[in-house]
Amino acid sequence: MAxxxxxxxxxxxxxxxxxxxxxxxxxxxxxxxxSFKSELDAIATPPKWFFFNWTLENYQTxxxxxxxxxxxxxxxxxxxxxxxxxxxxxIPAAWAMAFSPTKRTKDILLxxxxxxxxxxxxxxxxxxxxxxxxGLLDSHVGLIVVLFLINLPIMVxxxxxxxxxxxxxxxxxxxxxxxxxxxxxxxxxxxxxVPGIASTVLLCIILAWNEAFWTLNxxxxxxxxxxxxxxxxxxxxxxxxxxxxxxxxLAIAPILILGWFSQKQLVxxxxxxxxx
Amino acid sequence: MGQITLxxxxxxxxxxxxxxAVDLEIEDGEFVVFVGPSxxxxxxxxxLIAGLEDVTSGRIMIDGTDATGLAPAKRRxxxxxxxxxxxxxxxxxxxxxxxxxxxxxxxxxxERKVADAARTLNLADYLDRxxxxxxxxxxxxxxxxRAIVREPAAFLFDEPLSNxxxxxxxxxxxxxxxxxxxxxxxxxxxxxxxxxxMTMADKIVVLNAGRIEQIGSPLDLYRNPANRFVAGFIGSxxxxxxxxxxxxxxGGETIGVRPEHLDIxxxxxxxxxxxxxxxxxxxxxFLHVHVDGQPTPITARTGxxxxxxxxxxxxxxxxxxxxxxxxxxxxxxx
Numbered sequence: 001m002a003x004x005x006x007x008x009x010x011x012x013x014x015x016x017x018x019x020x021x022x023x024x025x026x027x028x029x030x031x032x033x034x035s036f037k038s039e040l041d042a043i044a045t046p047p048k049w050f051f052f053n054w055t056l057e058n059y060q061t062x063x064x065x066x067x068x069x070x071x072x073x074x075x076x077x078x079x080x081x082x083x084x085x086x087x088x089x090x091i092p093a094a095w096a097m098a099f100s101p102t103k104r105t106k107d108i109l110l111x112x113x114x115x116x117x118x119x120x121x122x123x124x125x126x127x128x129x130x131x132x133x134x135g136l137l138d139s140h141v142g143l144i145v146v147l148f149l150i151n152l153p154i155m156v157x158x159x160x161x162x163x164x165x166x167x168x169x170x171x172x173x174x175x176x177x178x179x180x181x182x183x184x185x186x187x188x189x190x191x192x193x194v195p196g197i198a199s200t201v202l203l204c205i206i207l208a209w210n211e212a213f214w215t216l217n218x219x220x221x222x223x224x225x226x227x228x229x230x231x232x233x234x235x236x237x238x239x240x241x242x243x244x245x246x247x248x249x250l251a252i253a254p255i256l257i258l259g260w261f262s263q264k265q266l267v268x269x270x271x272x273x274x275x276x
Numbered sequence: 277m278g279q280i281t282l283x284x285x286x287x288x289x290x291x292x293x294x295x296x297a298v299d300l301e302i303e304d305g306e307f308v309v310f311v312g313p314s315x316x317x318x319x320x321x322x323x324l325i326a327g328l329e330d331v332t333s334g335r336i337m338i339d340g341t342d343a344t345g346l347a348p349a350k351r352r353x354x355x356x357x358x359x360x361x362x363x364x365x366x367x368x369x370x371x372x373x374x375x376x377x378x379x380x381x382x383x384x385x386x387e388r389k390v391a392d393a394a395r396t397l398n399l400a401d402y403l404d405r406x407x408x409x410x411x412x413x414x415x416x417x418x419x420x421x422r423a424i425v426r427e428p429a430a431f432l433f434d435e436p437l438s439n440x441x442x443x444x445x446x447x448x449x450x451x452x453x454x455x456x457x458x459x460x461x462x463x464x465x466x467x468x469x470x471x472x473x474m475t476m477a478d479k480i481v482v483l484n485a486g487r488i489e490q491i492g493s494p495l496d497l498y499r500n501p502a503n504r505f506v507a508g509f510i511g512s513x514x515x516x517x518x519x520x521x522x523x524x525x526x527g528g529e530t531i532g533v534r535p536e537h538l539d540i541x542x543x544x545x546x547x548x549x550x551x552x553x554x555x556x557x558x559x560x561x562f563l564h565v566h567v568d569g570q571p572t573p574i575t576a577r578t579g580x581x582x583x584x585x586x587x588x589x590x591x592x593x594x595x596x597x598x599x600x601x602x603x604x605x606x607x608x609x610x
Contacts, residue, residue, distance in 0.1 A: 172328050173361035177422065178349035178378035187374075191365045 028252070034245035035059070042242040058246035066229065068250055075225035075254075077140055078215070079208040082147035083201055086155045089148075091197070094159035095189070099168060109160065112153040120213050131218055138222045143215060147208045154207070155200055162196030163189070195265065202262050209255045226251035277339045278430035278462030279304045280325060285334035287320055287486075294320050296486045297334065302430075302464065302479075307456050310466045311473040311509070312483035318466045319434055321483070325464065326432050327351050339429060349378070354423035355432040358439060360415045362407040362422075368394075369403040372421045379426070393421040396455075413444045420455070430462035437472065449476060470510055474498070482506050504606035507532045513562055515600070516574045522547065528601030528609050535562065535577035537598035542584070545591025549574065551584050565590055 033049070034042050041052040062068065097105045127146070128137075136142030166189065174188045190197070212227040219228055233240065233247040280302040287295040295317050302308050310318040323329045325336060327348035336344045343351050354375075362371050372393055376386045394400045397417040407415055416436060423431055433452070437445045453476050456463050467473055473480050474494045482489040482497065482505070490502040494510075501507035507515045515532045523531040539545065540563070549567035561582045564573040576592055584590060601609040 167359060167361065169357045169359050169361040170363060172348075173355070173357060173422075174363075174374075175328065175348045176326060176353070176355045177375035177426075179374075180349075183378060188363055192363075 028256075031245045031248050031252075034242055035249045037242050037245075039240055039242045042245070058242045059250070061243055062233070062246045062250065066232065066247075068229065071224060071226045071229035071251075072254065074140070074223055075209055075227075075251075078143050078147055078223070078225050079205045081140070081144040082151060082208045083155075083204040085144060085148040086151050086204055087197070087201065090152060090155035090159050090200070091185075093156050094163050095185070097156070097160050098163035098166075099171060109157065112156060116153055124217060128217065136218075138219045138224070140223045143218055143223055143225075146214050146218065147211055150211065150214070151204045151207055155204055158200040158203065159193075159196060162193055162200075166192055198262075199265050202258070202265060206255055206259060277304050278302075278428075279339050280430060280462065280464070281335075281337040282321075282325070283335040283337065285321075285324060285336060286332045287317075287324055287329060288332045294486050295324065298486075298488055300481065300488065300491070302462060305460050305462055307453075307463045307465065307476060307478045308481060309473040309477035309479070310464065310481050310483055311468065311470055312489075313509070314468055316483040317486040318468075318483045322355075322432050322434055322464060322466045325351075326353055326355050328355075352426075352429040353432055354426050354428040354430075355434065356416075356419045356423050356436045358435040360407070360419040360439075362415060362418055364407055367404050367406055368399060368410070368418050368421075371407065371418055372399075372403075372425055375422060375426045389425045390421075393425045396424070396458075397421050412440050413448060416440065416448060417451075420452070424455075424459065428461065430464060433463065433465040435466055435468070437467075438469075452476065471512060474510065480510075482509060484509075500608070500610075501532075501600060502608055504530065504532070504602050504608075507600055507602070507608070513575045513577070518547075518567075518570060518574070520569065522569070523601075526599055526601060529604045530602045530606075531594075532600040532602065533574075533594045533598065535575040537595045538574070538576040539593040539595060540576055540578050540582075540584075541591045541593065542589070543591065545593040547574070547592045549590060549592065551586055551588045551590055554584065554586070556580070563590070565592060567592065 035058055036054045036056070037048070037052050038055055038057065041048050044052075097109065131137045131142055134142075170192070171184055171188060174184045179187060209226070212231075215225050215227045216231055219225070230244070230247050230251050233244045280300075282298050282300040284297045284299060285295060286293065286297050298321065310321060312318050320329060324331050327343070327346060327350075331344060334344075335342055338351055338353070363374065366374065369390055372390045373386050376389060381389075390403070391400075394403055397420060399414070399417055399421060402410060402414060402418075407418065410418065416439075419436070436452070437448050440448060449472060452463075452465075456476075465472075465476060477494055479491065480494055480497055481491050484505050489509075490497060490506045492500075497506060497510045501510060504517070508517070511534055513535050515534050516538075517530050517532050519530050523529060547567045547570075549565040549570075552564040552566050552573050554564070555562040557580065559580050561578050561580055563576045563578060563582075563584065565576055566573050574592060576590075603609050
């Protein structure tokens with residue numbers, strides 16, 4: 001039933017909504033603005049908002065000094081590679097848990113999620129040593145595996161909740177109709193869960209793209225993604241905020257654009273099953 | 277062919293026994309209805325035949341070959357589900373064609389068979405629609421279409437009409453019966469609705485708590501129920517049960533009389549009582565009569581024009597030869 005909402009209430013809620021939105025977006029906006037300032041304007045007090053000498057100088061410097069494209073391609077490899085590897089494991093896992101659960105399925109799901117509660121730094125040294133011994137430091141393969149393992153619990157959870165919504169009778173009908181397990185997955189389950197798989201993929205790409213702890217600790221140059229690119233502009237150079245902002249803007253731009261275009265899909269994926 | 281034999285089929289989920297050593301013979305071309313209250317195991321029994329559940333022990337034979345371990349698709353059975361279970365991302369045409377596609381049939385043959393099925397089921401105008409654009413009855417027909425194109429040895433229906441409204445249910449009941457007469461294929465139909473069972477079945481299997489209570493033709497079960505459970509389950513309104521002296525006088529621990537087998541009089545009869553609620557259906561009237569010494573009211577069926585109202589005194593007399601007698605354990609005494 002529709003609820004009567006007064007105009008005043010609507011206005012208040014709109015203002016609150018926009019305020020929260022802007023508050024969350026403010027750091028990103030400030031970074032983007034700073035990236036167009038001169039170093040002097042960037043540290044001016046009181047801060048300059050829109051009236052300063054807009055310049056592309058920072059971008060030119062950043063471009064001249066480091067190979068943005070190589071870092072970006074590394075980010076793409078890591079994000080896409082870890083997500084693709086994740087799907088390969090998460091779809092069958094979620095499938096088994098959703099359609100053929102055992103008494104322990106809930107425990108396994110919780111246990112998988114509990115690994116996300118572990119502070120990553122707690123296992124940094126063992127993993128670093130393993131990587132060193134196996135010659136995986138600064139390699140794409142090594143990082144893809146780490147990012148894949150980090151995101152796997154989330155992928156399984158998201159796909160599991162999505163698959164749970166698919167009525168089992170439809171899959172049984174496919175079985176009665178003569179579909180083998182592979183055909184059942186290819187012709188019935190996958191087409192029915194395309195939205196769920198798509199939002200899972202998007203979220204995992206974003207998470208892998210933004211992951212900074214492992215990418216910074218396990219790479220130096222060869223496999224270094226955009227997180228390392230940003231980091232290279234921070235401490236050693238002193239407080240060159242404008243250049244740092246330009247580097248950050250370049251690093252977040254691809255994922256920001258991807259997120260903007262897929263926000264509908266993302267919201268649907270994250271809230272799936274919450275409302276019928 | 278579609279002859280199905282169940283040989284001591286049992287099913288347990290963990291430590292719970294759901295089906296207890298069921299033996300059953302289904303002849304080719306028969307329309308068999310599994311009926312029983314919810315939780316009696318009728319759907320589980322159907323799913324065991326379909327192969328969607330594995331039997332715990334016992335054998336399932338289809339046309340003389342042991343199908344106990346066969347995958348569902350290899351049993352040559354088609355199933356129509358309660359929820360229709362249509363593939364939502366496929367058109368009606370693709371839904372009906374799906375089993376043929378899985379069987380690897382040629383495009384021409386698929387097209388011909390889909391067209392045939394669509395004609396039989398009046399779906400020709402809807403072939404390019406998606407299931408969500410169809411009404412409940414049309415969806416049910418698509419589900420049936422998907423089942424008939426495979427030309428299976430037998431059809432399995434799992435409460436196919438329970439999601440439809442009352443009027444549509446009556447129509448679809450007739451359509452399924454006509455389909456059976458037209459195809460002459462074995463059909464196994466699960467329902468909790470004894471009216472569906474009575475009107476559609478060649479043979480009714482009454483189940484209760486995982487056991488078969490009785491197997492027989494609808495009229496057989498109506499006339500000669502084997503026990504109190506079947507007597508109470510088959511027939512609408514329910515059979516009246518009378519205990520105590522009135523029953524012992526007739527030679528049973530309990531006697532049962534159907535509402536339509538009671539003579540009603542305002543002057544004299546076997547049991548005296550007062551009218552409680554009377555339900556007028558137009559064609560019939562159901563009187564709920566409080567008989568002295570009986571804990572629950574007795575239902576009597578009479579003509580539509582019958583006029584007696586709340587509180588009036590009536591006499592009920594069971595018709596000769598229409599009294600069912602049961603012993604202490606509920607078995608019929610013949």
